[in-house]
Amino acid sequence: MQDKIWLSLPHLSGNEIRFIEDAFEKNWVTSIGENINEFEKSLQSFLKYDVNVCVLNSATAAIHLSLIMLNISIGDEVITPTFSFVASANPIVYCGATPVFIDSEKETWNMCPIALEEAIQDRISKGKGPKAIIVVHLYGMPAKMDEITAIAEKYEIPVIEDAAEALGSTYKGKACGTFGRFGILSFNGNKIITTSGGGALVCHNQEDKDKAVFLSTQARDNAPHYQHSHIGYNYRMSNIVAGIGRGQMEVLNDRVEARRKMHDFYVDVFKNIDGVEVFSEPNDDYYSNHWLSAIVIDEKIAERNREDLRLAFLEDNIESRPLWKPMHLQPVFADAPYYGTNVAEKLFDDGLCLPSGSNLTDEDRARIAIKIKEIFSK
Numbered sequence: 001m002q003d004k005i006w007l008s009l010p011h012l013s014g015n016e017i018r019f020i021e022d023a024f025e026k027n028w029v030t031s032i033g034e035n036i037n038e039f040e041k042s043l044q045s046f047l048k049y050d051v052n053v054c055v056l057n058s059a060t061a062a063i064h065l066s067l068i069m070l071n072i073s074i075g076d077e078v079i080t081p082t083f084s085f086v087a088s089a090n091p092i093v094y095c096g097a098t099p100v101f102i103d104s105e106k107e108t109w110n111m112c113p114i115a116l117e118e119a120i121q122d123r124i125s126k127g128k129g130p131k132a133i134i135v136v137h138l139y140g141m142p143a144k145m146d147e148i149t150a151i152a153e154k155y156e157i158p159v160i161e162d163a164a165e166a167l168g169s170t171y172k173g174k175a176c177g178t179f180g181r182f183g184i185l186s187f188n189g190n191k192i193i194t195t196s197g198g199g200a201l202v203c204h205n206q207e208d209k210d211k212a213v214f215l216s217t218q219a220r221d222n223a224p225h226y227q228h229s230h231i232g233y234n235y236r237m238s239n240i241v242a243g244i245g246r247g248q249m250e251v252l253n254d255r256v257e258a259r260r261k262m263h264d265f266y267v268d269v270f271k272n273i274d275g276v277e278v279f280s281e282p283n284d285d286y287y288s289n290h291w292l293s294a295i296v297i298d299e300k301i302a303e304r305n306r307e308d309l310r311l312a313f314l315e316d317n318i319e320s321r322p323l324w325k326p327m328h329l330q331p332v333f334a335d336a337p338y339y340g341t342n343v344a345e346k347l348f349d350d351g352l353c354l355p356s357g358s359n360l361t362d363e364d365r366a367r368i369a370i371k372i373k374e375i376f377s378k
């Protein structure tokens, strides 16, 4: 069996270990220290916008904190896309609230503005209306932020922007993660950069950031003893882990470039194969980091389906994966409201994520290309 080609693997710069050693030498083996401060600063300057970043131990924790900071509680409703990773929805339930799932539109695969407005109006007519909107930029592709922001402003609902997959993506030149009242970043092991596990909450003022730090470090009041007047969480990033982040920030631009080249590679491989569409930006307003390259297969034209391709890859030890299974089809969310026209269901049926890592070699690409040509030759 040949070596496995993975969907997305960590890709270290080599410098991470220097920052970790520095933390050991200075004995900052805790959740404060220079690595945390410097990692936050470099994220702020990367986002090229006046933001205050608070690094945490996961993006899931960041979503949970953002909901807490928006006072989401028992009985509330929060809007979120049906087509996403489960971590975009779970924190809603941690708050005792109910997720309201919205379908995708066909261009960016993200939250459909039409279904969004329909859902808001219907929820208002049935009760008190949604308290927050979580927008996701799937696979790095920016959502239709102008349309979504306009609707959110019209109904005065705050937006949480789950940019866990979209660090390095921009919409109309502005970084994903900086549009919402809060932005979310992830440094999980499979993301475009990693800290082994970690996340960040992007805030728009120092007050929000200070509150996020306070809540993520057990909400300890200012007193010589342990004094508490709020429920706190243990969500802050460790200074060791932040050292990995500092090393990764040195190569983030290279990683974006390499992932985008993987997308171009697939556009080229599939250009003469009928019935296969490589997921691409609809126009120049959108700049995707192409965290994962993905395709949709029209079985009627291609005479193959996504399972044919996935299983053939598997035989050759090449990993690929169906697109996200919509949340409203997940057993755990069977009772949650859903608005849409089954665009996400169709994407789940026909779509496949392909190996996309920034550390794939020319040899890996050759193996992938040969396999694809073999599968689609008549």
Ligand SMILES: *Cc1c(COP(=O)(O)O)cnc(C)c1O
Residues within 6 Å of the ligand: 057, 058, 059, 060, 061, 084, 085, 087, 088, 136, 162, 164, 165, 185, 186, 187, 188, 197, 198, 199
């Ligand atoms: C990875 C991911 C998350 C969760 O990130 P963690 O850092 O692993 O908690 C949330 N939302 C989306 C869209 C993701 O892809």
